[in-house]
Amino acid sequence: MNRTQHLAMLEAMRIDSKNLLKYQQIYKFAYLLCDGVFKIVFAEEKGHSLLISLLNAMLDLHDGDAIKSISLEMQEYPGIFTKKDCILDIIGTTNAGEKVLVEVQQKKDKFFKDRVQYYLSRVIENQVHTSEKYELPRIYFLGLLDFEMFPEEPAEYIHHVDEMCHGKKFFPKIQKVFVEIDKFFELENAGTTKDDHSDAAQWLRAIKAIVKEESAPEKILQNETFQKLMDSVKLINFAEELFNVEVKNMTDLQAEHEEGLAEGRELGFAEGKAEGFAEGKAEGYADGKTEGFAAGEKAERAKADKEKREIAKGLREDGVPMDVIIRRTGFSKEEIESL
Numbered sequence: 001m002n003r004t005q006h007l008a009m010l011e012a013m014r015i016d017s018k019n020l021l022k023y024q025q026i027y028k029f030a031y032l033l034c035d036g037v038f039k040i041v042f043a044e045e046k047g048h049s050l051l052i053s054l055l056n057a058m059l060d061l062h063d064g065d066a067i068k069s070i071s072l073e074m075q076e077y078p079g080i081f082t083k084k085d086c087i088l089d090i091i092g093t094t095n096a097g098e099k100v101l102v103e104v105q106q107k108k109d110k111f112f113k114d115r116v117q118y119y120l121s122r123v124i125e126n127q128v129h130t131s132e133k134y135e136l137p138r139i140y141f142l143g144l145l146d147f148e149m150f151p152e153e154p155a156e157y158i159h160h161v162d163e164m165c166h167g168k169k170f171f172p173k174i175q176k177v178f179v180e181i182d183k184f185f186e187l188e189n190a191g192t193t194k195d196d197h198s199d200a201a202q203w204l205r206a207i208k209a210i211v212k213e214e215s216a217p218e219k220i221l222q223n224e225t226f227q228k229l230m231d232s233v234k235l236i237n238f239a240e241e242l243f244n245v246e247v248k249n250m251t252d253l254q255a256e257h258e259e260g261l262a263e264g265r266e267l268g269f270a271e272g273k274a275e276g277f278a279e280g281k282a283e284g285y286a287d288g289k290t291e292g293f294a295a296g297e298k299a300e301r302a303k304a305d306k307e308k309r310e311i312a313k314g315l316r317e318d319g320v321p322m323d324v325i326i327r328r329t330g331f332s333k334e335e336i337e338s339l
Contacts, residue, residue, distance in 0.1 A: 001235065002211050003106055003146060006031035007250075008315050012324040013240075014247045019324070020240050026319055029210045030235045033104050033146050033181070035089060036242045041232045042102075043072055043090055050232070051090070053225050055100060057199035058142055058158070058179055069095040088119060098138040099123060108147040116141060120174065136173055143178040150180065155192065157184040158200055181207060206230070313339040 001009070005027065012019035030037045042051040048070050056066050072092040090102035101123060105112055120141060127136050150159055161176040162169045184204045187193045193201055202219070206226040209216035210233055220226045312329040316322075316336055325336055 001027045001029055001031045001213065003031060003033065004311055004314055005318060005320070006034055008311075008320055008324055008328050010243060010247050010250055011328045012321070013243055014250075015324070015327060017240055017244060017247075019321075020243060022321060024235050027235050028213060029230070029233050030238050032207060032210050032233050033106055033144065034246065035104060036246060037233065037238065038089060038104050040238070040242070041229070045232070048072070048092075050225065050229055051092075051102075053199075054203060055102075055140075055142065057203045058144075059140055059175070059177055060198075060200070067094045067096075067098075067100070070100065091123070096138075098140065099127070101139070101141045102144070103141070104144045104146075106146045108149075112149075116143065116176065120176075124174075138173045138175070141174075141176045143176070145178060145180050146182055148180055148183055149178055154183075155187070157181075157187060157193075157204070179204075181211075184208070185212070202226075309339055312336050 001023075009020070009023045009027075012023065032038060032041065042048070042054065045051070052067050052070055055061070055070075061067060070092045072090065074091075088101050089104050090100070092100050094100060101119060103116070103119070109115075120139065123139065124136065128134055150156065153159065157180045159178045159180070161178065163171055163174075179200070181204060184193065184201070185208050188205065188208060202223070203226075205217055206220050206223075206229055208214070209220065210230060216226070216230075308329045308331070312325050312331055312335075315325045315328070316339065322333055322336065325331070326333060329336070
């Protein structure tokens, strides 16, 4: 199950929570990159063997540097006074005393880089206590991305981001690694990664089989770790309560977005009107503001309509019930069948 299918399932469950049973008949796997599913699979497993394997693969840790055990911690660093909370998907300490932060990001966010820096800074400030030396442990940040973050590097799907000075790493104790999952899928489909036998590529092939609901390569199927991964992410394993929480969060976020959009439009109109009046150009300003706003609205509607049509077509091809597609996209049955 991919993200679009996952959102359609949540929409169907918002109508009737029992619709989960229908989706369990259509899809074998849950959406692995959903926060709730990801945490259950990788954080709740006894011994954390899947998490350790994933980290060693994506961080390219081998032999003496490899993580052998990890203890997980509370995922939240509460805000102080008016500061924002810091809530990570997974945070832990390895057998070597190193800190590991894992964050799954499903969609592009222009402030994602800012958030990564903020998360790192909050974790760093908690490492040194009174009377101790300013000696930090090694800190790894792993970002698993379901979007393209580095379009300028079309052939690379793993990115090690370091602060450099004169060609050398300035502070190698902090390592940030970003994995563009969907880019790997595209490179794999194009045959570009056929000679990539790294542990990271093998992990992403297993994830691709899960997200795309397709047959995994024989080498993946014979691997004990990946067998365990596929068994743990089966949709039938997850309780209705997990997705009901997501349905509520999705509803709350949508309401918050719509309220903020309405407030923003009202404020923008008021400010524009006041500014135009102050300049003695109320009529011209209002006309220009209205024209620009209308053009922007038209472009946004066209973009949203195109995206909804692509989603509707994909859901129809996946066999999602027609009433769910109609509810999710707002199109009529005839419009959906014509796509």
